[in-house]
Amino acid sequence: xxxxxxxxxxxxxxxxxxxxxxxxxxxxxxxxxxxxxxxxxxxxxxxxxxxxxxxxxxxxxxxxxxxxxxxxxxxxxxxxxxxxxxxxxxxxxxxxxxxxxxxxxxxxxxxxxxxxxxxxxxxxxxxxxxxxxxxxxxxxxxxxxxxxxxxxxxxxxxxxxxxxxxxxxxxxxxxxxxxxxxxxxxxxxxxxxxxxxxxxxxxxxxxxxxxxxxxxxxxxxxxxxxx
Numbered sequence: 001x002x003x004x005x006x007x008x009x010x011x012x013x014x015x016x017x018x019x020x021x022x023x024x025x026x027x028x029x030x031x032x033x034x035x036x037x038x039x040x041x042x043x044x045x046x047x048x049x050x051x052x053x054x055x056x057x058x059x060x061x062x063x064x065x066x067x068x069x070x071x072x073x074x075x076x077x078x079x080x081x082x083x084x085x086x087x088x089x090x091x092x093x094x095x096x097x098x099x100x101x102x103x104x105x106x107x108x109x110x111x112x113x114x115x116x117x118x119x120x121x122x123x124x125x126x127x128x129x130x131x132x133x134x135x136x137x138x139x140x141x142x143x144x145x146x147x148x149x150x151x152x153x154x155x156x157x158x159x160x161x162x163x164x165x166x167x168x169x170x171x172x173x174x175x176x177x178x179x180x181x182x183x184x185x186x187x188x189x190x191x192x193x194x195x196x197x198x199x200x201x202x203x204x205x206x207x208x209x210x211x212x213x214x215x216x217x218x219x220x221x222x223x224x225x226x227x
Contacts, residue, residue, distance in 0.1 A: 020214040021067040024104060031097045038152075041072075045084060045091035053084040057093075057207070060144055069125070070106075071144060073152075074207035076118055077160040085110050085207070089122060093209065101220035107213035113137035113206035124208060141206050146179050153177040156200040174200075 032039045039059040047053050063069035070093075074081060085091075093106040113124040116138060124137040131139070145153070154177040180197050218225040 017067050018211070018214075020211075020216065021062075023216065024214070025062070025067070027097045027100055027102050027104070031099045042094040043091055044094070045088045047084055048087040055081055055084065060147075060206075063140070063208075068211050070209045070211065071140075072207040072209065073144070073148070074112065074205040075156055075160065076114060076203045076205055079160050081161075081207075085112065086121065091209070101218070103217040103219070105215040105217075106209075106211050107215075108209050108211040111208040111210065113141050113208055115141070115202040115204070117202055118205070124206075125210065137206065137208075141204070144206060145201055145204050148179075150176040150178055153179065153200065153204075156203045157196055 040056045041059055043055045043057050045053050057072040060071040060073055063071060074085075076082070089110040091108065091110055093104075093108070095104040095106065097103070110122075111124050112120045112122045114120050116134070124133050126133040154174045157174040157177065159171050174196060177197060177200060180194060216225075216227045
């Protein structure tokens with residue numbers, strides 16, 4: 001049983017899509033659907049010191065079960081980003097659509113869906129279906145891990161950002177990492193490549209952002225429109 005001070009998971013309600021979602025999805029399709037380049041969104045919140053933090057997050061996808069949730073990759077050993085999220089999960093996102101000349105300011109809250117062996121103070125959101133929250137988000141985490149580019153997947157074997165200038169070059173030896181899973185029906189022997197893969201996968205978290213408010217700015221015409 002959780003104590004009164006323990007964080008609790010919000011419940012994903014089976015509601016119609018938020019009114020802003022079709023507009024955002026349409027903007028995303030116009031600007032990024034047919035590009036292989038990663039999509040980055042600026043994020044800001046308040047640190048424990050009271051200063052503002054600024055991070056650039058790589059967008060993974062909208063959550064199919066509920067479009068109010070956006071998904072980003074997060075390394076468990078990324079102490080800078082992890083620390084800022086833990087200090088204040090409430091954050092603002094700034095998303096610019098360069099081709100359609102639109103801008104979205106999103107307000108919401110972050111949650112962390114980590115590997116079962118990891119321990120965080122922030123449980124992932126509960127879902128209304130036959131799966132428990134941890135089971136649902138673990139399936140989603142594995143799905144997103146499988147969908148990563150091999151080079152991006154390899155980055156989860158690297159040291160945290162704060163250690164990169166000081167870490168030896170050998171720490172960055174892994175430059176490409178394929179998704180591999182041992183077949184339980186076979187008597188597989190765990191090799192070095194599988195060990196590296198599993199350690200990287202355990203380091204991979206989903207940074208889940210629940211949108212609560214959206215400010216929309218369209219500067220494609222004059223006068224610009226704001227809603």
